[in-house]
Amino acid sequence: MKAVCWHGKHDVRVDTVADPQICSKGDVIVKVTLTCICGSDLHLYNGLIPTMKKGDILGHEFVGEIVEKGSEVKRFKAGDRVIVPFPISCGACWYCRHELWALCDNSNPNSWMLEKLYGDTGAGIFGYSHLYGGYSGGQAEYVRVPFADVGLEKIPDGMTDEQVIFLTDIFPTGYQAAEYCDIKPGDTVAVWGCGPVGLMAMRSAQHLGAGQVIGIDRFPERLKMARVHCRAEVLNYEEVDVSQQLHNMTGGRGPDSCIDAVGMEAAGTGLVGAYDAVKQSLRLESDRPSALRQLIKACRKGGILSISGVYGGFVDKMPMGAIFAKGLTLRAGQTHVHKYLPHLLKLIEDRQIDTSFIITHRMALDEAPLGYQIFGEKQDSCIKIVMNPQAAPAVAPTLNPEQVPACPLPGHGESRQ
Amino acid sequence: METSETERGHARSRIKRKEVNVGPAERRASMVGGAALALSGLRSIGKKNFLPGLAMMAAGGLFLYRGKTGHCDLYEAIGADTVHTSNSGLRIEKAVTIGLPPKQVYEFWRNLENLPLFMKHLESVQITGERTSHWKAAGPGGVSAEWDAEMMEDTPGQQISWHSVGKADVPNKGTVEFKEAPGSRGTEVKVAIDYYPPGGAAGKSAAKLAQGLNSQQLEEDLKRLKQVLEVGEETTAKRNVL
Numbered sequence: 091m092k093a094v095c096w097h098g099k100h101d102v103r104v105d106t107v108a109d110p111q112i113c114s115k116g117d118v119i120v121k122v123t124l125t126c127i128c129g130s131d132l133h134l135y136n137g138l139i140p141t142m143k144k145g146d147i148l149g150h151e152f153v154g155e156i157v158e159k160g161s162e163v164k165r166f167k168a169g170d171r172v173i174v175p176f177p178i179s180c181g182a183c184w185y186c187r188h189e190l191w192a193l194c195d196n197s198n199p200n201s202w203m204l205e206k207l208y209g210d211t212g213a214g215i216f217g218y219s220h221l222y223g224g225y226s227g228g229q230a231e232y233v234r235v236p237f238a239d240v241g242l243e244k245i246p247d248g249m250t251d252e253q254v255i256f257l258t259d260i261f262p263t264g265y266q267a268a269e270y271c272d273i274k275p276g277d278t279v280a281v282w283g284c285g286p287v288g289l290m291a292m293r294s295a296q297h298l299g300a301g302q303v304i305g306i307d308r309f310p311e312r313l314k315m316a317r318v319h320c321r322a323e324v325l326n327y328e329e330v331d332v333s334q335q336l337h338n339m340t341g342g343r344g345p346d347s348c349i350d351a352v353g354m355e356a357a358g359t360g361l362v363g364a365y366d367a368v369k370q371s372l373r374l375e376s377d378r379p380s381a382l383r384q385l386i387k388a389c390r391k392g393g394i395l396s397i398s399g400v401y402g403g404f405v406d407k408m409p410m411g412a413i414f415a416k417g418l419t420l421r422a423g424q425t426h427v428h429k430y431l432p433h434l435l436k437l438i439e440d441r442q443i444d445t446s447f448i449i450t451h452r453m454a455l456d457e458a459p460l461g462y463q464i465f466g467e468k469q470d471s472c473i474k475i476v477m478n479p480q481a482a483p484a485v486a487p488t489l490n491p492e493q494v495p496a497c498p499l500p501g502h503g504e505s506r507q
Numbered sequence: 508m509e510t511s512e513t514e515r516g517h518a519r520s521r522i523k524r525k526e527v528n529v530g531p532a533e534r535r536a537s538m539v540g541g542a543a544l545a546l547s548g549l550r551s552i553g554k555k556n557f558l559p560g561l562a563m564m565a566a567g568g569l570f571l572y573r574g575k576t577g578h579c580d581l582y583e584a585i586g587a588d589t590v591h592t593s594n595s596g597l598r599i600e601k602a603v604t605i606g607l608p609p610k611q612v613y614e615f616w617r618n619l620e621n622l623p624l625f626m627k628h629l630e631s632v633q634i635t636g637e638r639t640s641h642w643k644a645a646g647p648g649g650v651s652a653e654w655d656a657e658m659m660e661d662t663p664g665q666q667i668s669w670h671s672v673g674k675a676d677v678p679n680k681g682t683v684e685f686k687e688a689p690g691s692r693g694t695e696v697k698v699a700i701d702y703y704p705p706g707g708a709a710g711k712s713a714a715k716l717a718q719g720l721n722s723q724q725l726e727e728d729l730k731r732l733k734q735v736l737e738v739g740e741e742t743t744a745k746r747n748v749l
Contacts, residue, residue, distance in 0.1 A: 110746045110747065111747050111748050113746070114740060114742075180734075180738050183606060183737055195733065196737055196742055198742075199742050199743060201730055202730075223744045225744045
């Protein structure tokens with residue numbers, strides 16, 4: 091089969107590899123019909139997550155059709171179309187039984203690696219380094235999915251892959267980020283990063299009753315999408331002093347809660363931004379926390395910091411004094427996708443929320459190297475790329491972005507334009 | 508720390524401080540064995556068997572160094588220490604919480620033939636009597652060891668302890684405790700195993716085997732036990748059955 095394989099920093103290739111097989115009784119083999127490149131895949135692409143090996147198959151956002159199942163799979167049969175959560179969860183351990191699915195004790199065969207780093211392990215994740223188990227990912231024609239009965243959700247008849255694909259990661263991730271904010275009616279929620287997760291977080295914050303949602307980014311197309319599709323007020327952090335502006339917009343209080351949808355590769359400004367960039371490139375600091383520092387400074391007293399952007403290691407110059415002085419609460423972590431999936435699927439099915447508006451690029455799997463490049467460099471107004479591994483390449487893969495036509499935004503959904 | 512004044516002096520004089528990690532009995536054995544090895548090496552050279560002779564002298568020298576300084580690089584590399592443990596053994600302790608009642612976890616362990624299902628270094632455990640069993644272990648590079656074991660304590664649902672008997676390749680003893688965990692979390696399983704690697708040539712082979720008997724390995728073994736009991740089988744990330 092064809093699969094998108096990691097070969098090193100800024101080097102992904104579409105290789106021909108052996109088809110996956112059933113290895114455990116609870117497995118299914120899924121024929122992938124739609125998969126995406128996630129912002130967190132860019133951390134792998136940029137070589138910031140250790141323990142990647144040449145030939146590792148990428149991808150943790152994918153939906154598809156079951157073609158084969160293990161002897162103990164009860165809820166599914168061949169032919170079922172399914173949504174696959176990105177964390178792999180056993181369903182049996184204490185954490186799974188307490189809805190902390192992304193903290194599963196048993197699904198990461200390399201748990202000792204994370205234990206050495208962090209003191210304990212998290213769940214295995216598809217296509218996300220050997221730290222997270224070394225599972226092959228879903229940017230491929232086929233993928234082995236363990237614990238099928240625990241994690242998968244059937245795609246209701248009549249719903250398209252594009253309608254449900256974001257339930258695998260970014261919609262639950264944005265929703266969890268908003269839920270962690272403990273939103274009271276009329277609250278102000280500020281979201282750093284108007285990428286896919288930030289947009290989902292803004293949309294979710296509104297759904298959960300926020301009165302004012304503010305999106306922060308520097309790319310005009312992202313700010314526009316936040317304004318148009320998420321009814322957010324927007325700030326360009328390269329043009330204004332974010333925390334001062336946020337105070338002005340909230341009667342001098344600051345946002346009730348702040349969401350970090352950026353993570354370890356924040357593009358900082360000024361001297362401190364340069365400091366982080368230099369330290370990260372010299373491996374003296376693994377993560378650049380410039381967005382996180384702004385969250386801490388801007389948040390109102392007693393407010394909540396909700397961190398959905400991925401951090402991997404250590405950060406410098408954390409304003410710990412501000413966290414303490416303002417009595418802030420910090421919530422973070424990988425998303426417990428299983429917990430949110432049924433509810434969010436219902437919201438989409440009932441047409442209360444449409445998430446497909448973020449798709450800007452549709453590609454065949456063969457074009458993945460180009461996809462990583464333009465998404466990584468934020469070229470061509472790229473916000474979200476979806477790839478169909480079963481489709482023949484629409485255009486010959488090319489690394490000259492000027493030859494690639496920009497896909498128009500879909501005409502349906504909540505667009506007010 | 509049982510480091511003597513002279514040893515402290517030696518340690519200070521070296522650039523990188525080398526800890527004493529070889530127990531007193533083992534150090535005496537290393538001195539005697541090392542000297543014997545070096546002497547027979549010299550004798551071999553006398554008989555014009557140059558290469559084997561040199562190798563024996565070098566190995567003898569290493570054992571003498573180990574005996575004199577009390578430091579063993581191999582032990583350091585595998586995280587072993589036979590000074591700071593009880594009875595000069597090599598002690599490994601680990602704990603894990605498993606989401607099943609103590610009785611069930613105990614019963615699984617009590618059937619000793621289940622142990623190789625999660626203990627990677629064990630090839631097989633065979634029940635040979637009411638309290639006795641025969642264990643086979645394999646280490647890196649095709650090293651293997653066998654021993655007979657006898658159960659010393661067996662308190663259903665609470666504790667099992669055993670020790671090797673007779674002429675064991677790697678004398679050892681172990682205890683596993685099963686305790687109810689708070690808040691319906693199941694069972695806290697606490698394992699302590701002592702190994703007593705012998706000196707001499709057998710010791711080298713045993714030390715090689717001991718590379719697979721470190722606390723990292725025991726931790727992974729207990730994780731596997733948890734997977735087998737909670738999930739029903741060992742978790743794997745592989746893509747093909749091969």
